[in-house]
Amino acid sequence: AQTVTQSQPEMSVQEAETVTLSCTYDTSENNYYLFWYKQPPSRQMILVIRQEAYKQQNATENRFSVNFQKAAKSFSLKISDSQLGDTAMYFCAFPGLSGAGSYQLTFGKGTKLSVIP
């Protein structure tokens, strides 16, 4: 079974600064995907960034980038030039294949990020 661990329940960052959210996972699969989701207060959860495990290049989406270390099973999210709108819960997630042939997302507990003006 897959596990996903986010060791930082809460973090804060000054506006315009850079922050890194950590995530580690455990799986016996060799080829897989990893996701970071963002849920702003009282709003829907949205996909921030996706990483394919067989790609050595780290994924980047504008101010969001990941540091993917496959051997260490680490998948951290870096937010550059933090903005007030980045205040949200951030979830690391792993889509694992269940016995019923369905991909189920395994989530970490989340990191509550506050961007301070």
Add this chain to the structure above:
Amino acid sequence: EAGVTQFPSHSVIEKGQTVTLRCDPISGHDNLYWYRRVMGKEIKFLLHFVKESKQDESGMPNNRFLAERTGGTYSTLKVQPAELEDSGVYFCASSQSRGARAGYTFGSGTRLTVV
């Protein structure tokens, strides 16, 4: 395009009552998922529909939970009778494909409080 819509956004019910949550996926998305986050814990998978069929319901906690997706469009999740431990946020998500690459689109969730 419209996103995934969930009704109601909040629900407070007494223990023993029945509650029905609804999810309208993105039009054309055959795959619909229910997840739940109990306070202080991880978001957990409940079940997966492909059109109107249940592909995987391994995450359903017990037989007090009944999910349906008649006609392969919207889905309902009924809890009957509700217990205190059912409190949490129930998320619905949909996707066009069901592969690992699919970045599911989530709704805003229904916050259920059982008192």
